[in-house]
Amino acid sequence: MPSVLPSGRGRRHLPQGPAAILLSALAVLLLGASPATAATRDVWVAAVPQTWNAVPNGRDAIHGAQFPRSQTIFPTVVYRRFTRGWGKPVRLAYERGAAAGRFNGPLIRARVGDRLRIHFKNMDTLHDQPHSMHFHGVEYKPSSDGIWLPLFSGKGGNVKPGQSFTYRLTAGSGSAGFWPYHDHSQSMEDSIAGGLYGGLSIAGRHERRTDREFVVTFAPFRGFQTIDGRAFVGNTPVFESRVGETVQWDVMAMGSEFHTFHVHGHRWRTDGGTPEDTRGLGPAESFRVRWHEDAPGTWLYHCHVEEHMMQGMIGLYRVRP
Amino acid sequence: MPSVLPSGRGRRHLPQGPAAILLSALAVLLLGASPATAATRDVWVAAVPQTWNAVPNGRDAIHGAQFPRSQTIFPTVVYRRFTRGWGKPVRLAYERGAAAGRFNGPLIRARVGDRLRIHFKNMDTLHDQPHSMHFHGVEYKPSSDGIWLPLFSGKGGNVKPGQSFTYRLTAGSGSAGFWPYHDHSQSMEDSIAGGLYGGLSIAGRHERRTDREFVVTFAPFRGFQTIDGRAFVGNTPVFESRVGETVQWDVMAMGSEFHTFHVHGHRWRTDGGTPEDTRGLGPAESFRVRWHEDAPGTWLYHCHVEEHMMQGMIGLYRVRP
Amino acid sequence: MPSVLPSGRGRRHLPQGPAAILLSALAVLLLGASPATAATRDVWVAAVPQTWNAVPNGRDAIHGAQFPRSQTIFPTVVYRRFTRGWGKPVRLAYERGAAAGRFNGPLIRARVGDRLRIHFKNMDTLHDQPHSMHFHGVEYKPSSDGIWLPLFSGKGGNVKPGQSFTYRLTAGSGSAGFWPYHDHSQSMEDSIAGGLYGGLSIAGRHERRTDREFVVTFAPFRGFQTIDGRAFVGNTPVFESRVGETVQWDVMAMGSEFHTFHVHGHRWRTDGGTPEDTRGLGPAESFRVRWHEDAPGTWLYHCHVEEHMMQGMIGLYRVRP
Numbered sequence: 001m002p003s004v005l006p007s008g009r010g011r012r013h014l015p016q017g018p019a020a021i022l023l024s025a026l027a028v029l030l031l032g033a034s035p036a037t038a039a040t041r042d043v044w045v046a047a048v049p050q051t052w053n054a055v056p057n058g059r060d061a062i063h064g065a066q067f068p069r070s071q072t073i074f075p076t077v078v079y080r081r082f083t084r085g086w087g088k089p090v091r092l093a094y095e096r097g098a099a100a101g102r103f104n105g106p107l108i109r110a111r112v113g114d115r116l117r118i119h120f121k122n123m124d125t126l127h128d129q130p131h132s133m134h135f136h137g138v139e140y141k142p143s144s145d146g147i148w149l150p151l152f153s154g155k156g157g158n159v160k161p162g163q164s165f166t167y168r169l170t171a172g173s174g175s176a177g178f179w180p181y182h183d184h185s186q187s188m189e190d191s192i193a194g195g196l197y198g199g200l201s202i203a204g205r206h207e208r209r210t211d212r213e214f215v216v217t218f219a220p221f222r223g224f225q226t227i228d229g230r231a232f233v234g235n236t237p238v239f240e241s242r243v244g245e246t247v248q249w250d251v252m253a254m255g256s257e258f259h260t261f262h263v264h265g266h267r268w269r270t271d272g273g274t275p276e277d278t279r280g281l282g283p284a285e286s287f288r289v290r291w292h293e294d295a296p297g298t299w300l301y302h303c304h305v306e307e308h309m310m311q312g313m314i315g316l317y318r319v320r321p
Numbered sequence: 322m323p324s325v326l327p328s329g330r331g332r333r334h335l336p337q338g339p340a341a342i343l344l345s346a347l348a349v350l351l352l353g354a355s356p357a358t359a360a361t362r363d364v365w366v367a368a369v370p371q372t373w374n375a376v377p378n379g380r381d382a383i384h385g386a387q388f389p390r391s392q393t394i395f396p397t398v399v400y401r402r403f404t405r406g407w408g409k410p411v412r413l414a415y416e417r418g419a420a421a422g423r424f425n426g427p428l429i430r431a432r433v434g435d436r437l438r439i440h441f442k443n444m445d446t447l448h449d450q451p452h453s454m455h456f457h458g459v460e461y462k463p464s465s466d467g468i469w470l471p472l473f474s475g476k477g478g479n480v481k482p483g484q485s486f487t488y489r490l491t492a493g494s495g496s497a498g499f500w501p502y503h504d505h506s507q508s509m510e511d512s513i514a515g516g517l518y519g520g521l522s523i524a525g526r527h528e529r530r531t532d533r534e535f536v537v538t539f540a541p542f543r544g545f546q547t548i549d550g551r552a553f554v555g556n557t558p559v560f561e562s563r564v565g566e567t568v569q570w571d572v573m574a575m576g577s578e579f580h581t582f583h584v585h586g587h588r589w590r591t592d593g594g595t596p597e598d599t600r601g602l603g604p605a606e607s608f609r610v611r612w613h614e615d616a617p618g619t620w621l622y623h624c625h626v627e628e629h630m631m632q633g634m635i636g637l638y639r640v641r642p
Numbered sequence: 643m644p645s646v647l648p649s650g651r652g653r654r655h656l657p658q659g660p661a662a663i664l665l666s667a668l669a670v671l672l673l674g675a676s677p678a679t680a681a682t683r684d685v686w687v688a689a690v691p692q693t694w695n696a697v698p699n700g701r702d703a704i705h706g707a708q709f710p711r712s713q714t715i716f717p718t719v720v721y722r723r724f725t726r727g728w729g730k731p732v733r734l735a736y737e738r739g740a741a742a743g744r745f746n747g748p749l750i751r752a753r754v755g756d757r758l759r760i761h762f763k764n765m766d767t768l769h770d771q772p773h774s775m776h777f778h779g780v781e782y783k784p785s786s787d788g789i790w791l792p793l794f795s796g797k798g799g800n801v802k803p804g805q806s807f808t809y810r811l812t813a814g815s816g817s818a819g820f821w822p823y824h825d826h827s828q829s830m831e832d833s834i835a836g837g838l839y840g841g842l843s844i845a846g847r848h849e850r851r852t853d854r855e856f857v858v859t860f861a862p863f864r865g866f867q868t869i870d871g872r873a874f875v876g877n878t879p880v881f882e883s884r885v886g887e888t889v890q891w892d893v894m895a896m897g898s899e900f901h902t903f904h905v906h907g908h909r910w911r912t913d914g915g916t917p918e919d920t921r922g923l924g925p926a927e928s929f930r931v932r933w934h935e936d937a938p939g940t941w942l943y944h945c946h947v948e949e950h951m952m953q954g955m956i957g958l959y960r961v962r963p
Contacts, residue, residue, distance in 0.1 A: 382791065382792060383791075554791060579900050579924055580924070581924040581925050581926055581927055583778075583926055585776075585787055585789065586781075586782065586784065586787060588779065588781075588814075588816040588817065589816075590816065591913055592914070593912060593913025593914040593915075594913055595819065595913045595929075596779065596816040596817060596818060596819050598778050598779055598821075599778065599926045599927050599928075600927070601900070601922070601923065601924040601927050616783070618783065618784040619784060620784065620787070621787075621789055621791070625924070625925045625926035625927075626898045626924060626925050627830075627831065627834065627896075627897055627898045627925060628898040629898070631831060
């Protein structure tokens with residue numbers, strides 16, 4: 001049975017099951033240590049062709065317009081998580097929770113102190129272009145930068161179809177947060193427009209994960225203004241939580257436009273303590289905001305740039321009792 | 322005589338006049354209580370037709386151009402404060418201070434802990450469209466969200482001409498600041514472009530209000546880049562203060578564009594302590610900055626996006642000796 | 643021999659050389675005083691014609707395209723530092739370090755508490771237009787504001803060709819940071835597009851300067867998206883440092899567009915403590931970020947707005963062992 005979690009090399013020889021939990025608890029009590037031990041996580045990712053429908057129900061719910069399928073369905077190339085050795089595509093439980101589709105690359109999770117080995121394979125049989133992975137927020141040597149530039153490119157910035165490359169990353173003390181990753185090869189103009197991006201969620205060494213984590217990617221796709229590749233309510237992700245839960249929103253933007261993230265009925269604070277319910281971000285900027293749910297409701301979340309909202313950048317968030 | 326202040330329900334049976342002031346002072350001294358008691362404030366607002374001139378003097382003072390009136394005067398629909406029961410339109414003293422006109426909706430003021438009942442009536446006889454009020458920054462139940470969306474809309478998101486709705490809001494602990502409100506009904510694309518927005522100024526429970534408060538709304542209007550609905554020096558609000566006074570600038574943006582707020586000859590700090598004299602904001606983002614005036618002068622304030630400044634987003638600020 | 647440093651009036655009669663260093667050290671030890679004494683700095687600047695090549699090697703390294711010289715070379719007007727009395731143009735050592743060219747105006751450096759006298763002469767024989775200097779971040783009287791506006795302009799906002807004006811500025815307690823200066827005269831639309839801007843770097847009273855300081859100005863120039871007036875790797879500044887050094891990046895934007903500053907392989911923190919590797923900024927916004935170099939490498943720095951990066955807003959940063 002293939003593992004659906006990144007394998008934690010640092011954990012391999014640790015005891016498993018209840019004994020491990022007891023030992024972890026003891027360690028925390030006696031030594032003040034974190035229950036999470038620094039690990040090396042192996043993640044298998046490939047760039048693969050995907051036929052993608054940006055508006056599966058074909059409807060612009062705001063204006064009541066209907067789109068023919070020829071205007072909403074496109075072949076493209078996206079990042080997919082695979083089992084070890086790119087055996088077969090796999091999807092983690094927490095990725096299934098939110099989005100209806102599978103547009104964004106996998107949400108790669110780690111903790112400060114962890115090392116990541118991202119094993120990337122270019123399976124782009126659609127455009128037959130080179131691709132790469134460039135990661136924000138984490139530490140790496142130039143060889144793992146994933147950039148293409150004549151004279152300066154390493155292999156990792158120019159992974160040709162059929163080839164693979166392993167990016168070696170470290171979640172350092174300044175890596176806690178939510179960060180984008182994306183193609184930075186020669187074909188990045190086309191491929192990012194087609195959805196070749198994803199997110200990294202790095203928790204602090206001793207940070208408690210929230211009960212829910214929602215990824216919101218603002219990016220244009222084939223004339224639509226999409227959230228995680230989908231446009232208009234009824235197509236964009238419906239995020240869900242329950243009263244009493246903590247939630248984290250991971251927000252990023254890709255492309256050439258600026259956006260303002262707004263959630264109805266909720267507020268959060270800047271890192272300086274100022275209340276907010278709308279925050280601007282431009283290409284490759286990203287942030288995470290958190291709160292505790294204390295009341296049920298169905299709410300809108302959207303980009304507050306009016307033209308973007310009207311072109312589909314809007315979704316639903318449900319807090320159940 | 323109709324009250325021109327939002328009625329404070331929580332204050333109704335408190336003593337009035339000098340006795341009240343003495344009691345408040347005593348309460349502060351003895352109990353450390355705030356002089357302001359949590360209140361329920363009733364505000365009466367209507368969407369009404371208004372003929373609006375974006376450039377009353379017809380002049381682009383930057384380029385020396387002159388506009389015919391047909392290019393600057395337009396019928397539109399705006400929010401107006403009314404006396405109880407929408408008896409008649411009314412304007413508060415502090416609203417009169419700054420702007421030459423009456424474009425923005427009323428500046429609704431409250432304190433953390435207050436409850437607000439916004440009694441909204443749609444008197445749009447111009448376009449005969451449904452309208453609503455959606456408030457940022459404050460707490461409310463989904464029924465007071467003011468959004469229009471098929472299946473999810475409550476009555477408050479679709480107030481038809483002639484109808485009314487009361488939005489129930491609470492200024493919570495995370496509500497201190499300056500926030501936009503705006504139409505979020507089916508007609509929001511047109512109505513926000515026409516000026517159907519305003520601001521909420523929520524002071525902290527024990528916060529001292531500044532001597533002056535200026536509202537700066539960056540939004541396009543009929544091809545002009547306007548501040549509070551007016552374009553070019555000579556038309557935009559002339560804000561005024563005196564040496565020794567404290568001033569607060571409430572800044573917000575509506576529409577689809579990003580702006581950078583700049584005031585000449587002054588600086589303020591981010592909530593992290595970094596000095597600034599220019600701050601960017603996108604649609605529905607808002608903030609307040611404050612300072613103490615220590616020298617006289619006539620200064621410019623403007624959006625520093627050059628194209629916006631050249632299309633009218635610039636005004637004067639006078640500090641008198 | 644003309645001085646190439648702004649003359650520090652407050653320092654004129656202080657001892658020079660080793661004796662001065664010893665005395666400074668003693669003052670610091672005994673009195674807790676800063677080694678830097680508040681000074682009045684005289685800076686001589688002129689607006690002068692310059693033929694500027696935005697892409698000296700003629701190559702768009704990203705797309706492999708080649709531009710004819712007629713598409714990259716333009717006559718324009720820029721700010722230049724001069725010796726006392728505008729005797730002759732001069733360039734400071736630290737200005738030479740980074741950029742290949744001389745596009746931006748001089749980096750004017752001072753400390754909180756210093757006074758600056760900027761002696762500006764308009765030597766625009768190219769367009770024969772009035773010009774001015776408007777400074778962000780520092781304190782000044784309206785007469786030194788450098789703005790042009792009918793009725794309100796002082797002489798400093800309308801310095802005609804052949805004329806000069808002295809702007810009197812103070813680096814106040816809220817002036818620490820990196821700030822733009824630029825033309826704010828009647829011709830600012832054209833002249834800022836042509837490069838009439840520069841930066842002010844104000845250190846705290848007792849702040850230690852970093853080993854390296856890099857100026858990154860994001861602005862369009864004649865259809866290119868430039869950094870300090872240059873487009874595409876091979877033309878934009880190559881910034882250099884060594885392992886063990888501290889570096890400061892001074893980032894600003896001019897014009898009408900928004901940008902996101904990103905440096906590969908590095909992270910910094912907001913003033914609230916949140917890690918970042920990309921920060922958005924709009925026209926006239928500016929900031930400085932700092933870090934310590936602990937590993938060698940050749941990295942990209944760029945605007946992460948994809949269209950801007952593809953139109954040239956990208957450069958190299960080398961950390962030598």
